[in-house]
Amino acid sequence: MTFRSIYGLLVPLTLASCTTNPVTGDRELGLVSTAEEISIGDAQYLPSRQMQGGDYVLDPELNAYVSEVGYRLADVSDRALPYEFVVLNSSVPNAWALPGGKIAVNRGLLLELGSEAELAAVLGHEIVHAAARHGAQAIQRNMILQGALLATTVAARGDHSNLAIGAANLGAQLINQRYGRGAELEADLYGINYLANAGYDPQAAVALQETFVRLSEGRSQDWLSGLFASHPPSSERVERNRETAASLPASGEIGLDRYQATIRRIREAQPAYNLYDRGRAALAETRLDEADGLAVEAISLVPGEAQFHALAGDIDLARERFPAAIEHYDQAIGRYAEYFYFHLQKGRAHGALDQRDAAGSHLQTSIELFPTAEAHYGLGTLAETEGDLNTALEHYRVAATSNSPTGQAAQGAIVRLDLPRNPGSYLQLRTLLDSQGQLLVEVANPTLLSVRNLRLIIRYVDSFGSTRQAVRLVDRTLAPGDALRLASGLGPFTNSNAYQVEFESAQVVSE
Numbered sequence: 001m002t003f004r005s006i007y008g009l010l011v012p013l014t015l016a017s018c019t020t021n022p023v024t025g026d027r028e029l030g031l032v033s034t035a036e037e038i039s040i041g042d043a044q045y046l047p048s049r050q051m052q053g054g055d056y057v058l059d060p061e062l063n064a065y066v067s068e069v070g071y072r073l074a075d076v077s078d079r080a081l082p083y084e085f086v087v088l089n090s091s092v093p094n095a096w097a098l099p100g101g102k103i104a105v106n107r108g109l110l111l112e113l114g115s116e117a118e119l120a121a122v123l124g125h126e127i128v129h130a131a132a133r134h135g136a137q138a139i140q141r142n143m144i145l146q147g148a149l150l151a152t153t154v155a156a157r158g159d160h161s162n163l164a165i166g167a168a169n170l171g172a173q174l175i176n177q178r179y180g181r182g183a184e185l186e187a188d189l190y191g192i193n194y195l196a197n198a199g200y201d202p203q204a205a206v207a208l209q210e211t212f213v214r215l216s217e218g219r220s221q222d223w224l225s226g227l228f229a230s231h232p233p234s235s236e237r238v239e240r241n242r243e244t245a246a247s248l249p250a251s252g253e254i255g256l257d258r259y260q261a262t263i264r265r266i267r268e269a270q271p272a273y274n275l276y277d278r279g280r281a282a283l284a285e286t287r288l289d290e291a292d293g294l295a296v297e298a299i300s301l302v303p304g305e306a307q308f309h310a311l312a313g314d315i316d317l318a319r320e321r322f323p324a325a326i327e328h329y330d331q332a333i334g335r336y337a338e339y340f341y342f343h344l345q346k347g348r349a350h351g352a353l354d355q356r357d358a359a360g361s362h363l364q365t366s367i368e369l370f371p372t373a374e375a376h377y378g379l380g381t382l383a384e385t386e387g388d389l390n391t392a393l394e395h396y397r398v399a400a401t402s403n404s405p406t407g408q409a410a411q412g413a414i415v416r417l418d419l420p421r422n423p424g425s426y427l428q429l430r431t432l433l434d435s436q437g438q439l440l441v442e443v444a445n446p447t448l449l450s451v452r453n454l455r456l457i458i459r460y461v462d463s464f465g466s467t468r469q470a471v472r473l474v475d476r477t478l479a480p481g482d483a484l485r486l487a488s489g490l491g492p493f494t495n496s497n498a499y500q501v502e503f504e505s506a507q508v509v510s511e
Contacts (some may be wrong), residue, residue: 022079023132023190032099032136038082040139041100041130044171045084049104050370051160051172053090054339056107058265058304063087065262066105069116070123074101076197078190079131085123089307091277096175097126099135104175110263111270112211116255117195117204124191124198124205132190134183135174160341163372165402188237192244201252202245209238272301272308279311283318291315306335310342317349325349340369347378356382373402377410389417415447416508423454423503428483431501437492441501443474444483450509452477460490460499477509 019030032040049055056063063086070085081101093109103126105119113119129135164172179187188205196202213235279294295312302308313328329346336342347362360382363375380395396417399410419426428444439458445451454474462468472488493499 021132023077023128024186028133028137029140031140032133037133037136038100040135040170041098041102043167044098044174045102047164047168047370048096048098048102048171048175049086049088050340051164051168052088052094052104052106052175053160053307054088054336054341056087056089056266057306057336058269058302059087062110062262062266066110066119066123069120070103070127072198073120073124073127073194076194077127077131081130083127083130091273095122095126097129097135098171098174099130099133099139101127101130103127103130107266107273111267113208113259114211114256115204116259117200117253118208119259120195120198120200121191121205121208124194125187127194128187128190129179129183132183132186134179134187137183138174139170160370160372162404163370163374163402165373165376165398166371168371184237185240188241189244192241192248196248196252199252201250201254202248203250204254206238206241206245209241213238269302269305272298272305275301276305276308276311283311283314286318288315288318304335306332306339306342309335310345313342313345313349317345317352320352322349322352338369340366340372340375343369344372344375344378347375351378351382356385371398373399373404373406373410377406377413380410380413384413384417393417412448415449419447419449419451419508420506423451423506427451427454427503427506429456429501429503431496431499433491433493433496437494439488439490439493439499439501441472441486441488442483443478443486445478445480448480450477450479451506452509453505453507454478455504455506456486456501457504458488458490458499458501460493471504 018027020026021028066087067085070083074081074083083101083103086104087110088104088106090106091108092106093112095103095105095109097103103123105122105126109122110119113122161172161176188209192202192205195205275294275298279291279298282288282291282294291311292315295308295315298305298308299312309328309331313325313332316322316325316328326346326349329342329349332339332342333346343362344366347359347366350356350359350362360379363378363382366372366375367379376395376399380392380399383389383392383395393414396410396413400407400414402410415426426447428446430442430444432440432442434440439460441456441458443454443456452475456472456474458470458472460468460470470488470490472486474484474486476484478484488501490499
């Protein structure tokens with residue numbers, strides 16, 4: 001299709017789909033309706049929270065406080081949406097908004113803020129992203145470029161964003177997107193106005209951005225992979241905020257004491273989370289004894305934190321101490337049963353002990369909370385063990401959509417199970433005639449597995465005009481990437497209409 005024809009299709013679509021931005025008043029493309037925005041936010045809110053560490057459940061009063069501040073700002077926003085606010089259990093300083101007004105702020109960011117007004121500045125900024133349709137605009141760009149509302153697999157930051165598969169990929173893409181300069185300045189401008197209209201001191205937004213710029217210059221990678229990755233601070237943003245704040249009444253609430261009193265519990269617990277984060281890093285580098293000591297110390301400080309017990313379970317899982325791992329995952333689930341990771345890991349531990357019913361139950365629960373390639377691969381393995389190859393293939397095919405080691409393993413499992421039954425779907429076949437008109441057959445193996453005992457069916461028309469069938473067996477092993485040429489012993493033929501060659505069966509070589 002030429003550029004002219006594409007343009008001819010897009011122009012009437014654009015003219016028919018223009019809308020007024022409820023925040024800026026500008027005319028813009030409106031391919032995603034308000035109802036669709038709300039539906040996307042509703043569908044992605046739970047998996048997005050799961051992939052970012054899960055809800056912070058140890059302090060309900062903190063969650064209620066953040067929601068109270070958020071609703072105070074939402075009441076003065078330019079767009080009525082079903083806003084929701086939640087605190088996530090992650091040390092990474094971050095906040096994000098989904099279309100439709102679903103907003104999250106991480107525990108780690110709350111520790112970096114100094115007052116209720118600064119919290120309001122963060123939430124106001126995120127409210128503008130939702131109200132001004134910034135997420136919907138990103139989806140629209142994707143629709144125009146790809147022709148459909150599809151999200152590509154992303155190597156996203158955050159605790160488990162990289163595990164997202166299927167529909168959850170859209171949430172991963174939305175919460176990890178980097179907003180453009182215009183969207184950030186727009187969110188700053190209108191967010192400060194929301195701040196002032198809600199009765200907060202607008203200077204808090206200036207102080208917040210000044211703090212972020214200072215921290216970005218000398219802070220750890222956690223900062224760069226968190227809020228700064230999607231909301232990069234700059235001196236330009238500070239100056240713009242200062243100009244906007246100067247045009248507003250220089251008064252309003254700051255809420256320093258109230259804020260500090262409310263975050264007291266997470267501030268007191270932060271040493272335990274520091275131990276936990278160090279323990280996760282040690283486990284990732286297989287320093288199991290060090291990780292174990294850190295997990296034990298973290299649990300002793302905050303025994304109610306489910307993540308600490310899961311870390312202990314992961315260490316025992318790495319040591320193949322499966323019953324002990326299950327006990328730790330039980331402790332985690334008992335404290336927070338609505339988090340996918342605990343069920344995923346417990347399912348793995350049960351599977352290692354060949355406790356299939358328990359393994360399947362927890363893997364399925366984890367998928368209901370947040371679908372991952374790991375859980376589908378585990379269910380595929382269980383189904384294969386029980387001889388249910390069709391169900392196994394269904395799970396492997398879902399897992400294979402992930403661009404991860406598990407996805408690659410699933411692709412191999414699909415070939416291993418399905419190639420013997422459908423070799424033509426995986427192996428390549430080409431026919432040609434030699435100088436004497438004799439039929440030659442070329443066979444190639446583009447898969448990652450070795451195959452042997454390839455059985456070929458050749459149907460052809462003989463010199464008397466009768467249709468005949470011959471069988472040829474390839475008795476050598478074709479390694480991944482190998483190809484061979486086979487003389488069929490049939491012919492001479494004058495054209496390709498006189499014969500047809502196809503695979504009948506093949507065998508995958510066991511490792």
